[in-house]
Amino acid sequence: MINKxxxxxxxxxxxxxxxxxxxxxxxxxxxxTTERIYNRQTNESTDLTEWHTITLWRGLAEVVDKYVRxxxxxxxxxRLRTREWTDKDNIKRYSTEILADDLKLLGRRGDNQQSAPAxxxxxxxxxxxxxxxxxxxxxxxxxxxxx
Numbered sequence: 170m171i172n173k174x175x176x177x178x179x180x181x182x183x184x185x186x187x188x189x190x191x192x193x194x195x196x197x198x199x200x201x202t203t204e205r206i207y208n209r210q211t212n213e214s215t216d217l218t219e220w221h222t223i224t225l226w227r228g229l230a231e232v233v234d235k236y237v238r239x240x241x242x243x244x245x246x247x248r249l250r251t252r253e254w255t256d257k258d259n260i261k262r263y264s265t266e267i268l269a270d271d272l273k274l275l276g277r278r279g280d281n282q283q284s285a286p287a288x289x290x291x292x293x294x295x296x297x298x299x300x301x302x303x304x305x306x307x308x309x310x311x312x313x314x315x316x
Contacts, residue, residue, distance in 0.1 A: 172248045174267050176221060177275065178202040180241045186234045196230035198223040198237065200245065222266040223247065229272050236274055246271035 178200040186196045200221045207214045223245055225233050237243060247269040256262050 174245075174247050174249055176200060176202055176223075176245045176267065178221070178243070180237055180239055180243060181220065183239045184233045184237050186230060194227060194230040194234070196225045196233040198225065198233060198243075200243065222264070223269050224250075224266050225269040225272065229269055232272060232274075241274070242276040244271075244273035244275055245269050 181199040181201050184196050184198045186194065188194050200223050201218050202221065203216050203218045205214050205216055245267065247267040249265060250268050251263055251265045253261065253263050
């Protein structure tokens with residue numbers, strides 16, 4: 170079975186970057202993708218924008234922290250993950266996000282950099298292969314996430 174998402178879009182807000190209690194860096198990015206829809210009957214096109222929440226761990230979170238800002242254009246490959254939790258009013262809630270496995274910085278060289286040294290054109294970053302390290306426990310309550 171395959172669970173794969175590929176997105177190219179623009180970052181809507183500066184990324185949220187945190188470090189867990191165990192010292193693992195995690196970042197959350199809000200990414201906008203826009204699809205142009207053409208209506209043949211009216212000969213008009215409209216834009217449909219979707220917002221996606223991208224979660225990046227460890228090395229990818231480091232890259233996001235250094236180079237990604239509001240307005241950056243990025244390419245992301247990852248997996249869909251839906252979390253379920255019960256809120257304080259005892260209502261069941263759901264949240265769908267993309268867990269990133271691969272990240273590419275797009276656009277002009279200066280678009281994705283703060284004041285870092287020059288980077289190679291369109292660098293690509295991938296999540297390191299799974300290591301025998303402690304994996305963060307699944308957290309069903311979004312209020313307990315590091316964001």
